[in-house]
Amino acid sequence: MRKILYIILDGLGDLPIKELGHKTPLEAALTPRLDKLAQSGRTGIVYPVEKGIAPESDIAVISLLGYDAHKVYTGRGPLESFAEGLEVHDGDLALRVNFSTVENDGVNIKDRRVGRNLTTDEATNLAKEINSKVTLSDGVFEFKNTIGHRGILVIRAMRSRLSGWVTNTDPAYDREGVFGIAKEKFEKKVMQSQPMPGYENNKEAQEGARLLNEFTQKSHKVLQESLTNKKRISEGKLPANIILSRDAGDHLPKFAKISEVYKGVKFGSFVEMPVEKGIAMLTGMEVVDVPSQTGHPDVDYVVWAKIALQNINRFDGLYIHIKGPDEPGHDGDYERKKEIIQEIDKHFFTSLLAKINLEDVIIAVTADHSTPCSLKAHSSDPVPLLICGGDIKPDGSMSFSEKTARLGSLGEILGRDLLGKLVELARQ
Numbered sequence: 001m002r003k004i005l006y007i008i009l010d011g012l013g014d015l016p017i018k019e020l021g022h023k024t025p026l027e028a029a030l031t032p033r034l035d036k037l038a039q040s041g042r043t044g045i046v047y048p049v050e051k052g053i054a055p056e057s058d059i060a061v062i063s064l065l066g067y068d069a070h071k072v073y074t075g076r077g078p079l080e081s082f083a084e085g086l087e088v089h090d091g092d093l094a095l096r097v098n099f100s101t102v103e104n105d106g107v108n109i110k111d112r113r114v115g116r117n118l119t120t121d122e123a124t125n126l127a128k129e130i131n132s133k134v135t136l137s138d139g140v141f142e143f144k145n146t147i148g149h150r151g152i153l154v155i156r157a158m159r160s161r162l163s164g165w166v167t168n169t170d171p172a173y174d175r176e177g178v179f180g181i182a183k184e185k186f187e188k189k190v191m192q193s194q195p196m197p198g199y200e201n202n203k204e205a206q207e208g209a210r211l212l213n214e215f216t217q218k219s220h221k222v223l224q225e226s227l228t229n230k231k232r233i234s235e236g237k238l239p240a241n242i243i244l245s246r247d248a249g250d251h252l253p254k255f256a257k258i259s260e261v262y263k264g265v266k267f268g269s270f271v272e273m274p275v276e277k278g279i280a281m282l283t284g285m286e287v288v289d290v291p292s293q294t295g296h297p298d299v300d301y302v303v304w305a306k307i308a309l310q311n312i313n314r315f316d317g318l319y320i321h322i323k324g325p326d327e328p329g330h331d332g333d334y335e336r337k338k339e340i341i342q343e344i345d346k347h348f349f350t351s352l353l354a355k356i357n358l359e360d361v362i363i364a365v366t367a368d369h370s371t372p373c374s375l376k377a378h379s380s381d382p383v384p385l386l387i388c389g390g391d392i393k394p395d396g397s398m399s400f401s402e403k404t405a406r407l408g409s410l411g412e413i414l415g416r417d418l419l420g421k422l423v424e425l426a427r428q
Contacts, residue, residue: 001265002390002426003361004317005308005352006419008064009344010057011326013370013383013402017334025325025338025373026384027401033349034386037363038400041388044410045402046366046418054380056173056180056247058275060368061321063415065283066261073178075164075249076275081152082252083278086142090251091161092154093208096275098170099123099149099240102190106220106242109188112172114240116327118149125228126240127151134218139211143219143243146274153245155211162211163204164250165196169216172377173246180247182378190216190242204250212245219243257284262423268315270307272323285319297343305351312361317426321368322348329371337373358389362426364418365400385410385418390425 014024021028047053048060049069058076059069077094088094099118101110123145130143138158145151155162167175171186175196193212195205220242223229229239258267269280270288280287288311293300301322308318324344328336367383384405386397395409413421 001316003312003315004422004426005312005361005363006317006319006422007363007365008061008319008321009325009341009365009367010321010323011329011369011371011378012341012367013372013381014329014334014337015370015372015374015381017373020334020338024402025334026341027403029338029341029345031341031345031400033345033353034365034400035398037365037388038386038397038404040358040394041386041392041397042395042410043384043386043397043400043405043408044413045382045405046385046413046415047382048367048369048415050414052380053179054182054184054378055369056182056378057273057368058247058279059179060415061276061279064366064368064418065258065279065319066416066419067255067283068416069179072253072255074251074253075178076180076247077152077164078249078252079278079282080146080274081154083274083281084144084146084152086144086152086154088154088252091204092156092250093162093164093166093212094249095153095212095245096247097151097153097243097245099126099145099151100242100244101238101240102220102242106217107190109171109190111238112170112244113149115238116148116331117237118240120145120148122228122232122240123149123151126223126226129222129226130219133222134215136211136214136218141215149240150274151243152274153215153243155208155215157207157211160207161204162208162250163199163202164208164248165199165202165205166193166209166212166248167191167196168246169193169212170244170246178249184375184377184379190244193245208248208250216243216245253282255283259284262420265316265423267317267319268311269319269321270304271321276321280319286315297340298347301344301347302351305348308352309355317422326371329373330376332373332376334373362387362389362392362422364422366418382412385413387422387425391428392425
């Protein structure tokens with residue numbers, strides 16, 4: 001069996017941008033290595049979950065690993081909490097959260113991500129204050145910062161179970177059933193959590209929403225008075241003065257092990273974000289440790305390629321999830337998104353391909369979702385896909401981009417069908 005390199009470039013997909021000559025950042029970027037891979041193989045497009053869904057990364061990754069997210073997903077909160085070492089028992093309310101900035105009224109949002117410059121030390125200090133100074137009536141909680149402005153929250157009721165069927169306080173995300181959905185447009189106001197439609201009379205959902213709202217209000221008061229935030233204000237920075245919550249769940253998902261789904265195929269995974277780590281752990285993939293990013297692409301992406309080369313012989317396949325393009329998409333920074341795509345091509349793929357014989361591997365490159373710069377949010381647009389290596393014959397694709405992928409011989413593929421196809425190709 002050939003080795004599989006399954007590479008996900010987070011938020012890669014985009015829409016044409018006038019300032020880039022009506023090209024997407026991927027089309028405008030100089031990507032000779034990705035183009036060469038496309039020329040040596042076949043291309044197509046992927047709907048990560050299904051047509052019409054603008055997925056968050058978690059349900060997209062679950063689908064791209066071959067699982068039916070409709071059947072196994074229980075919310076992003078439980079996944080990230082588990083990945084970060086917090087216990088999530090059935091009946092606990094687990095949520096993904098952001099440190100954010102609001103006006104003094106505690107309602108109108110200035111910035112959902114605190115200007116993207118909240119340091120780990122600052123976030124850790126703020127988390128300590130919240131854990132030590134906030135108390136809930138009839139409930140306890142654990143709050144933990146993770147990366148930058150991000151964090152996790154687990155709330156436990158004193159006398160009852162809690163239900164995850166509650167709405168977000170983060171206005172940028174909605175819920176369609178258990179799925180978190182990024183909104184293309186939203187009012188920049190902190191929302192009050194309430195039971196989801198159909199659960200209005202559910203006491204566990206009512207109590208979950210009440211405790212979440214109580215936490216939001218009380219933690220806001222603590223953050224407003226924090227010396228860490230007063231120091232940030234004195235430095236001309238935005239204060240991290242409120243916690244926005246989303247993607248609640250009340251129990252962990254139960255996945256069939258990925259080695260069982262693909263009949264003995266052993267996968268390793270290296271990822272950056274807690275949610276992808278949680279999915280990897282729960283699906284039985286071995287998580288390969290990678291160092292924290294230095295902020296220097298010529299160092300970070302070379303290190304990732306080196307780690308992939310060091311570990312490829314330990315596994316039948318490696319799942320590699322690179323966050324890079326997503327953040328500038330959310331910021332609407334198309335020039336930076338183009339630059340990051342170029343840096344990945346230059347530093348990661350150059351280092352990786354220099355030591356690989358394509359006849360011995362199957363390489364797939366795609367994305368978990370599109371993050372168009374014009375929307376500053378995830379969209380339901382499909383993402384480009386290339387597959388090459390092994391005995392795969394070229395289909396005439398000349399580059400790797402959204403436009404050329406639509407013409408490729410792979411056609412349209414649903415995310416949950418992709419990994420099975422790669423395993424099949426690797427076994428030929």
